[in-house]
Amino acid sequence: QKEVEQDPGPLSVPEGAIVSLNCTYSNSAFQYFMWYRQYSRKGPELLMYTYSSGNKEDGRFTAQVDKSSKYISLFIRDSQPSDSATYLCAMSAYNDYKLSFGAGTTVTVRA
Amino acid sequence: ETGVTQSPTHLIKTRGQQVTLRCSSQSGHNTVSWYQQALGQGPQFIFQYYREEENGRGNFPPRFSGLQFPNYSSELNVNALELDDSALYLCASSFGKIEGSPYEQYFGPGTRLTVT
Numbered sequence: 160q161k162e163v164e165q166d167p168g169p170l171s172v173p174e175g176a177i178v179s180l181n182c183t184y185s186n187s188a189f190q191y192f193m194w195y196r197q198y199s200r201k202g203p204e205l206l207m208y209t210y211s212s213g214n215k216e217d218g219r220f221t222a223q224v225d226k227s228s229k230y231i232s233l234f235i236r237d238s239q240p241s242d243s244a245t246y247l248c249a250m251s252a253y254n255d256y257k258l259s260f261g262a263g264t265t266v267t268v269r270a
Numbered sequence: 271e272t273g274v275t276q277s278p279t280h281l282i283k284t285r286g287q288q289v290t291l292r293c294s295s296q297s298g299h300n301t302v303s304w305y306q307q308a309l310g311q312g313p314q315f316i317f318q319y320y321r322e323e324e325n326g327r328g329n330f331p332p333r334f335s336g337l338q339f340p341n342y343s344s345e346l347n348v349n350a351l352e353l354d355d356s357a358l359y360l361c362a363s364s365f366g367k368i369e370g371s372p373y374e375q376y377f378g379p380g381t382r383l384t385v386t
Contacts, residue, residue, distance in 0.1 A: 163312070165312070167310070193374075195377075200382075201379055201380075202274070202276075202360055202377035202378050202379045202380050203313070203360070203377045204377070205374055205375070205376060205377075208374055247312050247313075249312075255326075256303070256318045256320075256325055256326040257303070257315035257318065257326060257328060258303075258305075258313070258315065258375060259315070260312030260313050260314070261312050262310070262311050262312045263310075263311075263312055
């Protein structure tokens with residue numbers, strides 16, 4: 160079993176829809192949770208960074224962490240064609256130096 | 271502010287050869303991490319350098335080695351290349367070694383290595 164599980168999709172939604180992405184994990188030591196966006200043939204770009212359980216909002220993006228269920232989510236409101244990319248979840252334990260990534264979910268927003 | 275840069279962009283090598291990949295960290299950052307991303311997979315941690323010293327290593331064999339220079343740029347060296355080494359190699363830079371926090375890591379565009 161992988162440490163971080165993420166449904167690879169692909170996910171296709173119409174412009175303006177809400178995109179819902181999620182990851183589950185098995186390592187209860189994870190405390191820091193991140194979402195990265197990766198366009199084709201580019202490096203990952205940091206979107207959201209959260210610590211422990213709760214919600215964090217940044218513009219059209221909302222990140223949720225539920226440590227009791229070992230489940231994290233990213234919601235994208237009013238999705239745009241420019242949001243079409245692969246979204247990677249990543250996480251890390253306290254005092255750890257490495258990020259553990261999910262496999263990524265490919266999202267297409269149709270105009 | 272200059273972002274993370276990597277060179278070369280693409281590279282084709284033959285099995286058994288050696289390769290060196292380079293990374294310049296973002297201005298003000300003193301920590302560099304290297305990741306391997308196979309097609310359709312998430313990045314896998316190779317190792318990290320903090321102030322020119324290795325600060326941790328993932329599950330990669332010793333033929334993967336690295337260096338960090340006084341200006342905080344870094345190299346990844348891979349010896350005895352295997353077909354499975356074909357991947358996107360990503361460098362990420364960050365600032366400092368904050369107690370507890372993995373600190374935000376910013377990625378470069380990557381080097382795509384093909385081993386034939």
